[in-house]
Amino acid sequence: MSGKRALIGLHDSLDRNIFPLTVRDKGYSTDVVSTPEEMREHAKENKYDLYVMDVNLGNSGSCNFKCALKIQKLIDEQLKVGTEFIPLSSSCLIVSQAKKEGLPAIEKIDFSSRLDEIVNN
Numbered sequence: 001m002s003g004k005r006a007l008i009g010l011h012d013s014l015d016r017n018i019f020p021l022t023v024r025d026k027g028y029s030t031d032v033v034s035t036p037e038e039m040r041e042h043a044k045e046n047k048y049d050l051y052v053m054d055v056n057l058g059n060s061g062s063c064n065f066k067c068a069l070k071i072q073k074l075i076d077e078q079l080k081v082g083t084e085f086i087p088l089s090s091s092c093l094i095v096s097q098a099k100k101e102g103l104p105a106i107e108k109i110d111f112s113s114r115l116d117e118i119v120n121n
Contacts, residue, residue, distance in 0.1 A: 004028045007046070009039035009053035009067075010088075011060050015108070019052060022112060026119045036067035043074050048083065050118070051075060055087035055098045055105045063097045072103060084118050086111070 006028040010016045013034075020030040028050060033039050036058035043051065054060070057067045068087045072079075079085055087105040089095050098105035106114055 004049040005046070006030045006050035006052060007033070007039070007042050007048045009033045009036075009051075009057050011035075011054050011057060015054075019111070022115065023050065023052065026115055036070075039067060039071060040074070043071050047078060051083070051085045052111075053087055055089045055094060055103060061091075063094060065098055065101050065103060068098070068103050068105075069101065086114060 004027055006023045008016070008020055008023065008030055010019060011034060016032050016034060020032050023030050031042055033042060039053060039057060051071060053068060053071065055068045056062050056064055072085060075083060075085060085104060087098060087103045088108045088111060089098065089105060090108050092107060095105045095107050
């Protein structure tokens, strides 16, 4: 392991099994959570090189981005020095709305290619 760490917050149990494998394959150790409270707690207590989360964590299927916006604000200083933040959704509509709120959201289908970009830079 390269010593890089990732925090992954996803509400779907299948995603919580698949996404960490992809991230670990790129050399990250992972902490995986499933609720907004756990995401905020881990983000406050630890520093990570990569934050991956459902853009609407805790509000599946909605355009409620409160948790993602709080995490983005919480890690703002880390983002300025190279930490990556990837809010995800399966819905292009939700991704579009999240981008309007200032979140760097992407569709889950694009995650692997985005992760490759991060690792190769």
